[in-house]
Amino acid sequence: MDNLEIDYKKAAQQLRSGEALFGKDGALAPMLERILNAALEGEMDAHLNSADRSSGNRRNGKMSKTVQTKYGEVTVETPRDRDGSFKPETVKKRETILAEGMADQIINMYALGTSTRDISKYFEREFNTTLSAETISAITDRVLPEITAWKSRMLDPVYAICWLDAIHYKVKDDKGRAVTRAIYNVLGINKSGHKDLLGMYISESEGANFWLDVMTDLQNRGVRDILICCVDGLKGFP
Template sequence: MTKPNFDMEAALAQLREGKDLTGKDGILTPLIKQLTEAAMQAELDEHLKDKEQPNRKNGSTSKTVKSPAGSFELSTPRDRAGTFEPQLVKKHQTHLTDELERKIIALFSLGTSYQDIRMHIEDLYGIHVSNGTINAVTDKLLPELQAWRERQLEAVYPIVWLDAIHYKIKENGRFISKAVYTILGLNVEGKKELLGLYLSESEGAHHWLSVLTDLHNRGVQDILIACVDGLKGFPEAIESIYPKTEVQHCIIHQIRNSLKYVASKNQKAFMADLKCVYKAVTLSAAESALDDLEAKWGEKYPIVIKSWRSKWLTLSAYFKYPDYVRTAIYTTNAVEAVHRQFRKLTKTKGGFTNENSLLKLLYAGMLKASERWSHPVQNWNLTLSQLSIHFDGRLDDHIDL
């Protein structure tokens, strides 16, 4: 029996009535079904023509196929010998293209909930997808994530920012807090690159040591400047793996921690005096301002002054550079911007059922964020020239001089 051809006049009439081209009961669904079945019949004809052994057509089997234009019953042709393997729509394949999967992953990478993804796919394509299906699709990111975490890195990174962000992850029936360690690097071309994501039950110098060891094992031979928060023991962990690396403690973290110990009524005046320290033009001016700060506030807030004094070597490292270099290294804002992107993705989620459910979401979000990292950071050529002077010889084999 000859199958009816796609009725163009009826389709045009439906279009005038305002019926959708795609989606549930879309106008184009019968046409896609017809074209797909015709192409598969052509595949079978070609298969039968090439075979030396006697073989012939043997009817068809039916299965429901989902497509961007809507779902339909597809008749798959068979051969008598059972040797025909269709290529256009393979056995057990239930989606006509991978467009649905790309759409699901795109929505997932924006932090869209599974419920909203289901609704969006239903509205757009007229196709119902379960949470299990969405999970199976997004799980396809996991091998890609693993390969990304194990990839070889460049030998030298002029600047690296290190920080951690915390999430609740379910383990043994209860949610516990775990730290995700984020390593953001600036390569010799001045482009940002997320070097890795690492998970641990707590943020600590001991675990940072294993993180830095992993970076070294993946090919990072040298880091010129490491910008870190105020974690105790962190500089020592860096020194054990990268002894020549200059450590810059984040000024913003130090200020926040200082204000915890300053009475609210004094914070405005204290900050005005403290600003003279970290905004000083030269190191000697900064040290003079720190002396003045201690003279005025030392008796009232000795623990704050002691903290600045004990960390002064790493807090003041940026004073040796001009403004355009200082801006890049005096704070961990660069990696905190990545964390802000992560928080946007995870803000509607109280916790995660396992580590993979968190990591694949952060990885998808990282891929989205890194699309904007295609150009060097501002004033990179000037910054690189300064770094080449301050770190004599350590960049010679990695840049065109």
């Protein structure tokens, strides 16, 4: 790598202050693109062993694409082989977001009611990374079926202890007004002593009807008895 691409004075200052060298404004951020492309080249070298070469498989150019990372956009050039058998792991085929943590953060923000536009603005502001609404929707669409399956899964018939608690937060409604929402968590310990998050429920208001719906859902999913139920200041709990 060209030494001129690295601001060593800035790197030393960030190292002393504990700042991330590879962060958005990190001194070593320019190295990331070089590292990723070098790793891809190494993968191709390992893939094209003597057996592959003897069968006629060779390098066949490169394919360039922009990949989003939590440190900003990088351009990677994925090597290709003639028979198309190369499957890179550093940056996988059709992968446009490198850090799984970014996908997790998008999902968490979406689950809390953040709009795709606000999510995109957040990543542009915090990580110097532009994510389109289509990209965000593709991520959330990928996991929503898994979330639905998890929410409807069958539970054990008996739990020794269950805790019911809530996390309150602010979101914007359809008219742009700040409103309060709450995620209610039901955590249980089964007969084997293992903890299990039985369910998460988003509510606009709390009361007896809400808790009746929660208990009905648990019953429909197989729960028949809870020996000890711990609640703390929950309104309308029966």
